[in-house]
Amino acid sequence: MRPFxxxxxASLGETFDLLDSAGxxxxxxxxxxxxxxxxxxxxxxxxxxxxxLKHLADLPAGIEQxxxxxxxxxxxxxxxxxxxxxxxxxxxxxAEAASTVGSVQIRNRASLTGNICNxxxxxxxxxxxxxxxxxxxxxxxxxxxxxxxADFVLGPRRTDLRAGEIATAVELPVPETPLRASFxxxxxxxxxxxxxxxxCCVVGPRRTRFAFGAVAPRxxxxxxxxxxxxxxxxSPEDRDEVLRAMTAQASPIxxxxxxxxxxxxxxLVLGRRALAAARSRPVQSQPDGAR
Amino acid sequence: xxxxxxRDGYPVRVTVNxxxxxxxxxxxxxxxxxxxxNLDLTGSxxxxxxxxxxxCTVLVDGRAVNSCLVLAVESDGLDITTVEGLETGGPxxxxxxxxxxxxxxxxxxxxxxxxxxxxMAAQALLNENPHPRPDEVREGLAGNLCRCxxxxxxxxxxxxxxxxxx
Numbered sequence: 001m002r003p004f005x006x007x008x009x010a011s012l013g014e015t016f017d018l019l020d021s022a023g024x025x026x027x028x029x030x031x032x033x034x035x036x037x038x039x040x041x042x043x044x045x046x047x048x049x050x051x052x053l054k055h056l057a058d059l060p061a062g063i064e065q066x067x068x069x070x071x072x073x074x075x076x077x078x079x080x081x082x083x084x085x086x087x088x089x090x091x092x093x094x095a096e097a098a099s100t101v102g103s104v105q106i107r108n109r110a111s112l113t114g115n116i117c118n119x120x121x122x123x124x125x126x127x128x129x130x131x132x133x134x135x136x137x138x139x140x141x142x143x144x145x146x147x148x149x150a151d152f153v154l155g156p157r158r159t160d161l162r163a164g165e166i167a168t169a170v171e172l173p174v175p176e177t178p179l180r181a182s183f184x185x186x187x188x189x190x191x192x193x194x195x196x197x198x199x200c201c202v203v204g205p206r207r208t209r210f211a212f213g214a215v216a217p218r219x220x221x222x223x224x225x226x227x228x229x230x231x232x233x234x235s236p237e238d239r240d241e242v243l244r245a246m247t248a249q250a251s252p253i254x255x256x257x258x259x260x261x262x263x264x265x266x267x268l269v270l271g272r273r274a275l276a277a278a279r280s281r282p283v284q285s286q287p288d289g290a291r
Numbered sequence: 292x293x294x295x296x297x298r299d300g301y302p303v304r305v306t307v308n309x310x311x312x313x314x315x316x317x318x319x320x321x322x323x324x325x326x327x328x329n330l331d332l333t334g335s336x337x338x339x340x341x342x343x344x345x346x347c348t349v350l351v352d353g354r355a356v357n358s359c360l361v362l363a364v365e366s367d368g369l370d371i372t373t374v375e376g377l378e379t380g381g382p383x384x385x386x387x388x389x390x391x392x393x394x395x396x397x398x399x400x401x402x403x404x405x406x407x408x409x410x411m412a413a414q415a416l417l418n419e420n421p422h423p424r425p426d427e428v429r430e431g432l433a434g435n436l437c438r439c440x441x442x443x444x445x446x447x448x449x450x451x452x453x454x455x456x457x
Contacts, residue, residue: 003317003318003319004298004318004319005298005318006297006301006318006362006364030362033360033361033362034342034360037321037360038342040319042341050318050362052365079354102342102434103342103434103435104412104415104430104431104433105342105355105356106342106357106360108351108354108355108356109356109360190433191434192343192433192434
C-alpha cells in the first residue's frame with residue numbers, strides 16, 4: 001500500500017474543509033472499505049488522503065423516512081439495510097440484491113453508497129436501485145443535489161461525483177401502491193463471486209420494468225408499456241419477444257465469468273424467471289410491525 | 292486527526308478480547324496487521340488479503356468482519372474478538388469453547404489454516420442464530436474458503452455445537 005494520511009472528521013463541515021484543502025493529489029472517502037482497501041492494496045487507487053466518513057455527528061448511520069422517501073445514510077451497512085423491515089416491504093428486490101453482495105463479512109462493512117460510487121458494471125445493487133428510481137444525495141459546501149443512480153454512474157469506475165462533493169445518502173421513493181419486484185443473479189459459485197449477470201423486475205398493473213447489470217458499461221433500465229409482460233394470459237412466445245426487445249441495449253463482454261453469447265442467452269432465461277418470481281410475489285403494503 | 296501529511300504514529304485504542312489495548316500504527320496497516328504484528332495475536336490468518344477467503348475473520352462489535360479489509364487506524368474505539376478470545380479461563384491454560392471442541396470432535400480440521408476464520412464466522416452466526424439449519428450454516432460460512440479438506444465436517448461441527456447448546 002502506498003502511504004497516505006488518514007483523516008477522521010467529526011462533521012460534514014470538517015469534511016468539506018478537508019476536501020477544499022486537499023492538494024493536487026487524490027482524496028478518497030472511506031465508509032466500509034471493502035472495495036477501497038482492495039484498491040489500495042493493489043495500487044489501483046493511490047490517494048494522498050483517506051477521509052473516514054463513519055464518525056460525522058451530522059451523518060450518523062441509519063435509515064429514515066423523509067417526505068415520502070426512505071433515506072439510507074452513507075455509513076449504513078448492507079447488513080442493516082437488509083434487516084430493515086421498510087426496505088424488505090417496499091424494496092424487496094433491493095434487500096434481495098444486497099444480500100448477495102460478497103459474504104456476511106463483506107456485508108457487515110460494505111455500504112450502499114460505496115457500492116454505487118465504486119461504479120463496477122456488475123455492482124449487485126445496481127438493477128434494484130434502478131427499478132426503484134433510487135437517487136444519490138450529493139453534498140458539498142454549496143448545498144445538496146440529487147442525481148438518479150441511473151445517471152450518476154457514468155461507466156466502469158466513473159461517476160458524476162464532482163470535486164468538493166461526497167455522496168451522503170441514497171433515497172428511494174416509497175411506492176404509493178405495493179410493487180411486485182424480484183431479483184435474479186447468475187454466478188459461477190454461490191458465495192463471494194461477482195455477477196455474470198444480474199437483473200431486477202417490477203411488475204405493475206400495466207407497466208413492467210426491467211433493469212440489467214453486468215451486461216453493459218453501466219446498469220440500465222427499460223420499461224414495457226405494452227402490457228404483455230403484466231398480462232397473465234399472454235403467451236410465452238409473446239413474452240419472450242418483449243423480453244428480447246428489452247435486452248437489445250445489452251452489450252455484454254466476454255471475460256472470466258462468461259462469454260458474451262452466453263450472457264446474452266442467459267438474459268432471456270433469467271428474465272423469464274425474474275418475471276415469474278415478481279408476478280407470484282405476495283404483496284405486503286406495510287412493514288411488519290408497521291410504525 | 293485531520294493532519295494532511297501524517298503517514299504513521301496514529302494511536303489506536305481498541306478493546307481486544309475484553310482488554311483495552313493501545314497501539315501505534317501507520318495508515319497503511321490493516322487491522323489484521325495490527326492484531327498479528329503489534330498485538331502478537333497470530334490466530335487470525337492472512338491469505339488472500341482481498342476479502343475472498345475469510346481466513347482473517349474477527350468479530351467487530353459482535354459482527355464478523357474481514358480484518359484484512361479494515362484499516363488499523365479506522366479501528367479506533369472498536370471492540371474486537373479474535374479466535375484467541377473464545378477460550379474460557381484465560382489465554383494461558385484456558386479451555387477451548389464448545390464450538391472449538393466441536394471442530395475437534397468432528398475432525399473438521401486438516402491443515403488448520405482456515406479454521407480460526409471459520410470458527411469466528413461460525414461464532415458470529417451462532418450469536419445471531421443459535422440453532423441454524425444446515426443451509427443457514429453454509430450461507431453463514433460462504434465467505435470462508437477451505438482449500439484442503441472440505442466443508443461437510445465444518446458444517447457438521449457448527450451444527451453439533453448448536454445442538455449441544457440446546
